[in-house]
Amino acid sequence: xxxxNQSPQSMFIQEGEDVSMNCxxxxxxxxxxxxxxxxxxxxxxxxxxxxAGELTSNGRLTAQFGITRKDSFLNISASxxxxxxxxxxxxxxxxxxxxxxxxxxxxx
Amino acid sequence: DAGVTxxxxxxxxxxGQQVTLRCSPKSGHDTVSWYQQALGQGPQFIFQxxxxxxxxxxxxxxxxxxHQFPNYSSELNVNAxxxxxxxxxxxxxxxxxxxxxxxxxxxxxxxxVV
Numbered sequence: 001x002x003x004x005n006q007s008p009q010s011m012f013i014q015e016g017e018d019v020s021m022n023c024x025x026x027x028x029x030x031x032x033x034x035x036x037x038x039x040x041x042x043x044x045x046x047x048x049x050x051x052a053g054e055l056t057s058n059g060r061l062t063a064q065f066g067i068t069r070k071d072s073f074l075n076i077s078a079s080x081x082x083x084x085x086x087x088x089x090x091x092x093x094x095x096x097x098x099x100x101x102x103x104x105x106x107x108x
Numbered sequence: 109d110a111g112v113t114x115x116x117x118x119x120x121x122x123x124g125q126q127v128t129l130r131c132s133p134k135s136g137h138d139t140v141s142w143y144q145q146a147l148g149q150g151p152q153f154i155f156q157x158x159x160x161x162x163x164x165x166x167x168x169x170x171x172x173x174x175h176q177f178p179n180y181s182s183e184l185n186v187n188a189x190x191x192x193x194x195x196x197x198x199x200x201x202x203x204x205x206x207x208x209x210x211x212x213x214x215x216x217x218x219x220x221v222v
Contacts (some may be wrong), residue, residue: 018167030116041215041216042112042198042215042216043151043198043213044213045211048179084196088151090141092211094156094163094164095141095151095153095156097143098150098151098152099150100149100150101149101150
């Protein structure tokens with residue numbers, strides 16, 4: 001089946017640093033979704049991308065839909081403690097197919 | 109406006125037992141999906157209900173079954189529980205004809221099988 005490969009698996013950064021994570025697939029997708037899951041919560045949609053090359057921002061978050069339609073990245077600028085959580089890339093095919101996630105830890 | 113609500117939040121069951129998890133979709137939503145999230149993994153699609161019928165199913169055995177009621181709420185049933193069924197079970201809802209058709213997730217039900 002279709003698989004999403006996320007990297008890195010986890011990140012430990014200092015508050016204030018910028019963060020970059022990405023997602024690749026062997027299949028071509030028509031949408032890319034980025035979700036965040038905090039402890040004890042369900043995933044929350046951060047950004048949705050619908051067109052190859054599309055670059056979309058949501059506050060300090062920026063995501064891009066790769067030109068090849070097989071990859072996407074998510075950047076977080078000037079990280080703050082509440083950015084801690086698991087970030088999932090996903091695509092939608094009626095159901096949602098999730099990657100394994102990137103776990104973001106922020107060091108005091 | 110309540111979002112997606114799930115119950116119970118946590119439960120412990122013994123191998124071989126049966127469990128029922130419940131979900132109330134976000135107000136105005138008519139489509140409910142269930143996902144299983146094992147520790148350290150992303151959520152995996154179990155099945156989706158629309159108009160009280162199972163519309164789509166993921167790669168899960170028949171031990172996993174569900175139901176959708178006329179008020180759009182839903183139940184997930186798992187029979188003959190195995191240790192490997194221990195996971196967070198997430199319910200998600202959406203409106204079939206909604207613009208953008210955004211999917212919202214509940215906080216999940218933590219199931220531990222011992």
